[in-house]
Amino acid sequence: EAGVAQSPRYKIIEKRQSVAFWCNPISGHATLYWYQQILGQGPKLLIQFQNNGVVDDSQLPKDRFSAERLKGVDSTLKIQPAKLEDSAVYLCASSLSQREGTVGQYFGPGTRLTVT
Amino acid sequence: AQSVTQLDSHVSVSEGTPVLLRCNYSSSYSPSLFWYVQHPNKGLQLLLKYTSAATLVKGINGFEAEFKKSETSFHLTKPSAHMSDAAEYFCVVSDPGAGSYQLTFGKGTKLSVIP
Numbered sequence: 221e222a223g224v225a226q227s228p229r230y231k232i233i234e235k236r237q238s239v240a241f242w243c244n245p246i247s248g249h250a251t252l253y254w255y256q257q258i259l260g261q262g263p264k265l266l267i268q269f270q271n272n273g274v275v276d277d278s279q280l281p282k283d284r285f286s287a288e289r290l291k292g293v294d295s296t297l298k299i300q301p302a303k304l305e306d307s308a309v310y311l312c313a314s315s316l317s318q319r320e321g322t323v324g325q326y327f328g329p330g331t332r333l334t335v336t
Numbered sequence: 337a338q339s340v341t342q343l344d345s346h347v348s349v350s351e352g353t354p355v356l357l358r359c360n361y362s363s364s365y366s367p368s369l370f371w372y373v374q375h376p377n378k379g380l381q382l383l384l385k386y387t388s389a390a391t392l393v394k395g396i397n398g399f400e401a402e403f404k405k406s407e408t409s410f411h412l413t414k415p416s417a418h419m420s421d422a423a424e425y426f427c428v429v430s431d432p433g434a435g436s437y438q439l440t441f442g443k444g445t446k447l448s449v450i451p
Contacts, residue, residue, distance in 0.1 A: 224379070262426050262441030263380070276438065311380065318437045322368055322430040323387050325439065327380040 245314030
């Protein structure tokens with residue numbers, strides 16, 4: 221079974237530029253999550269999708285961050301414009317359902333973003 | 337609201353000696369608790385989970401954790417450390433009984449293993 225795929229693995233941009241990250245979850249997983257992991261901290265949930273609908277985006281900085289999962293499969297997370305404090309690893313995870321997600325999620329390798 | 341506190345940011349042990357990574361949690365209902373491991377430049381991997389069954393949970397690579405409700409703790413242990421155990425470990429809580437499907441991560445404990 222293929223795992224969660226993410227690209228790119230690394231990205232360096234200047235502040236005020238825009239950037240997009242892509243995630244392809246495990247086949248058949250209805251729930252998809254984006255996390256932000258700042259150096260020295262645990263991952264923090266940014267947004268959660270159930271199929272192509274948003275379940276929770278309460279911690280997403282909506283003035284600069286956006287995410288979509290149009291066909292209920294892969295997802296894109298965008299930052300525009302980027303700030304220095306957005307430097308972090310962006311993790312994508314998936315689970316069969318919301319309830320299954322509470323007993324374990326499958327994580328991708330992450331995208332390491334550096335904003336200079 | 338649910339939360340976890342990992343009591344040590346860094347733990348250093350010699351190869352072959354026991355490992356203890358400490359975690360306390362807070363939740364309003366019956367929590368599910370997890371330990372995840374993150375090796376450098378790798379994704380997070382689930383080590384073990386507690387979901388209201390047996391309080392002593394065995395995971396992969398010889399790790400185990402014990403859920404102690406009276407102490408609100410879920411400490412991770414391993415009898416004998418191996419060099420390959422060097423990584424960052426995260427204690428995680430969810431509280432589905434309280435209607436929360438979110439995973440809340442601790443800040444992590446970096447485990448170093450000295451040859």
